[in-house]
Amino acid sequence: MRILLTGATGLIGQALRARLGATHEIVTLGRREGADIHADLSDPAAVAALDLPPIEALLHCAGVIDEDFRDDPQRAMTMAVFGAEALVARARASGAKRLAYVSSAHVYGPMVGTVNEVSPFNPVSNYAIAHFATEQVFRRFVDGEVAALALRPCAVFGDLADPDRFRRWSLIPFSFPREAALDHRITIRSTGEQRRNFVGTDDIAATLAAWLAAPPEGWSAINPLGTFTGTVFAFAELCAEIAQELTGKPCTVTRVRPEGPTMGDDYNYTSLSPLAHGKQDPRVVLTRLMTAALEE
Incomplete structure (x- = not known):
């Protein structure tokens, strides 16, 4: 076409x-x-x-x-x-x-x-x-x-062709790996118990x-599905783990302590389409994003 x-x-x-x-x-x-x-x-x-x-x-x-x-x-x-x-x-x-x-x-x-x-x-x-x-x-x-x-x-997560023009650094799939690589600390301003499909x-x-x-x-x-479904906190922990492997320094994750159910902890994003099931490994992409941040 x-x-x-x-x-x-x-x-x-x-x-x-x-x-x-x-x-x-x-x-x-x-x-x-x-x-x-x-x-x-x-x-x-x-x-x-x-x-x-x-x-x-x-x-x-x-x-x-x-x-x-x-x-x-x-x-x-x-x-x-x-x-x-x-x-x-x-x-x-x-x-x-x-x-x-x-x-x-x-x-x-x-x-x-x-x-x-x-x-x-x-x-x-x-x-x-x-x-x-x-x-x-x-x-x-x-x-x-x-x-x-x-x-x-x-x-959504993915590689950035032009990081200098990227405007969405506040999004979790980009802010978390950047914080982990550069600051060795990820700060979640909620309980992090909200579920997402990445x-x-x-x-x-x-x-x-x-x-x-x-x-x-x-x-x-x-609804296009990715391979990683979990809480925001679980995604942060994955980023912290990768950052420690790359830098050799521990990365901490801080959040508001859960004291009961969190709105969104039951979120179950699914699809009825046979075309929706993905294969991309977030660990590979997150590693590239962190490596690029460290090389800036």
């Missing part, structure tokens, strides 16, 4: 480009220098005027992040709804019949109880509402010949590649 890919230099987009570029023709769209097509989703009119080449699929990995809402909430929501709508409309006009969007598990609401693809939606934060809205934009374009997908990962970017890319290869089936959603 010829695939239009947004967010190709981002955390997930770079993994998609690497995985799919071997068998598909990738055309990139974005704001940064080096993109094949320059466009800014915060300017829907400009996106609507784009002259795209013929394409067969759109993979949208440039969804809004928490930092976008911190910096400019109105711009972020414009990107998520009207920018995405203009993008999908242009992609359809250029022939795309497969439309995929990397969303978030936050569309299900607070991370409690068992969640799968048929769980009710309850987006609460602006970030979650924006991802839900973008999903609905994609869903609107589904018809007899067009299939669309929403991927809803929980906690999924690698390579597993997300593999799930999307499998979806592209499968027969189209209208609208679908997948």
Whole structure:
């Protein structure tokens, strides 16, 4: 296929480009220098005027992040709804019949109880509402010949192609290994008993590649699963263990002492899709992230 890919230099987009570029023709769209097509989703009119080449699929990995809402909430929501709508409309006009969007598990609401693809939606934060809205934009374009997908990962880890441009250091899969390697101490500002599924970017890319290869089936959603499911505290302990192996120095993990049940300690993020089960080893990626931090 010829695939239009947004967010190709981002955390997930770079993994998609690497995985799919071997068998598909990738055309990139974005704001940064080096993109094949320059466009800014915060300017829907400009996106609507784009002259795209013929394409067969759109993979949208440039969804809004928490930092976008911190910096400019109105711009972020414009990107998520009207920018995405203009993008999908242009992609359809250029022939795309497969439309995929990397969303978030936050569309299900607070991370409690068992969640799968048929769980009710309850987006609460602006970030979650924006991802839900973008999903609905994609869903609107589904018809007899067009299939669309929403991927809803929980906690994503992966390699960073350009750490200097990475904006999400506060996320657990990146803050914990960095603290462990550089400070020999990880500080959890809660009990750490909240459960998460940690999924690698390579597993997300593999799930999307499998979806592209499968027969189209209208609208679908997948919770891509990683190999590591556990508490935030357990993930911190894994990071501490790896850091000690790398540096030879002990790494401590501090947290609020649990004195009863913690909201989210029952979180069971699951999937009904046979495409969702991953293989990526977080230990390998965490080791590379820590090594890179130590070499800075």
